[in-house]
Amino acid sequence: MLELTYLRNNAAKAAKGLAKRNINAETIISDILRLDEQRRQTQTELDAVLAESNALSKSIGQLFQQGKVEEANAMKAKTGELKEKSKELHNQEEQARHALDNLLVTLPNVPNEKVVAGNGADDNEVVSTVGEIPTLHADAKPHWDLADDYKLISFDLGVKITGAGFPVYMGKGARLQRALINFFLEENQKAGYEEFLPPHFVNAASGYGTGQLPDKEGQMYHMQEDDLYAIPTAEVPITNMYRDEIVDVNSLPIQCTAYTPCFRREAGSYGKDVRGLNRLHQFDKVEIVNICHPDKSYQLLDDMVKHVEMLLQKLELPYRILRLCGGDMGFTSALTYDFEVYSAAQEKWLEVSSVSNFETFQANRMKLRYKGDDGKTHLCHTLNGSALALPRIVASILENHQTPEGIRIPEALIPYTSFEWIS
């Protein structure tokens, strides 16, 4: 949620920024500012009425103590009028506030100045391309065939026991999965991230805190009986650990990493790019989350990008980094870098990581603040990134490292798999 004070002081700038998302926000922002003004005015009036009524009550109390019952009773009559007035003003204030909030939650984050305008994936900027795209042998196959040949993943078993999009990993496929999770967690820890193992279900307040609710309600699995949501990413439980907290400025940046399975309904995305591991309802991911001082967030974003690059290099995968355009960026993000790995067998780029700075957008919803040197509370900045999401990493390892003799495990991963080849 955007900060009201920001909108008050930067209305034109915000509208200009949001235009990069193809959103015409001028009307809605002016509506917000009008409601805000109205609400504040009502509150000032209300406060005055309440102050008067408080003063009256106090003197009534004193009169009673002095035994001046008649005088006290006379004053009581006055309070009725004030009470009615305050009730009315209170309702007005509440109405204005709700209307204001309802508008405010519809606005996505204002993109950073580096973000270019654009409609979708085609307008993203390629920041860099690293690594060599391997030339595969003649019989090279896509990962779904390799997974089948080497008995690594069964999509059919998943369909049998759960449904489409819930694969079963087995044998070296399952072990590769476990190895990657450990590899990522270890590397993240070495980079300064503390490891967590959070719950895989969260309450509605958490969904709201990180911005999945009310925006993307339909994308999460919901357990009606207990009103819990299956997490779509570890970002949700991890960031929400700090919801409603005022953290010590010296404890910043707070750096967390967590492995969790991720559950996504992917409603409406059937048909395209869903083959094999490309799009799943349940997948594994190791996430990194940063909570930091506003002055440090863009430096941290760069650090996170470098960290993810290092992971991909250790896995010997060719990748490119995209800076997302306004139209392709998530609702809560101010600046997002996507990482794509090239699959030589599918002959296309696969998104494997998304690293974002949310600035105060999430922190404002969550009331995640720090106490500054000025003694006042300020909103923190939050960032997160995948380091990394497994399915497409597995797909690209299988596809890019395949040889006629089998699939070669990258050097850095061997200590974790304890096997060097899948054959």
Added chain:
RNA sequence: GGAGAGAUGGCAGAGUGGUCGAAUGCGGUAGUCUUGAAAACUAUUGAUCUUCACGGAUCCGGGGGUUCGAAUCCCUCUCUCUCCGCCA
């Protein structure tokens, strides 16, 4: 699933209708002392909204009610804990 207890500031924990934004302790911050630190002592220390400012308003789990006045009384919801049962 059954029974009971509870929810107060960063934490612990008092407070059963007005003088309570709330005792006390711990923690935090600053100072005195010290070569430095510790200890001791002294002072200070909640959040949100609003106002140019002085100030004002709100907040004792959430919501509603009684009352001139509610942390305190009533209703309701949510959550937590304890015991019993079941169980990995």
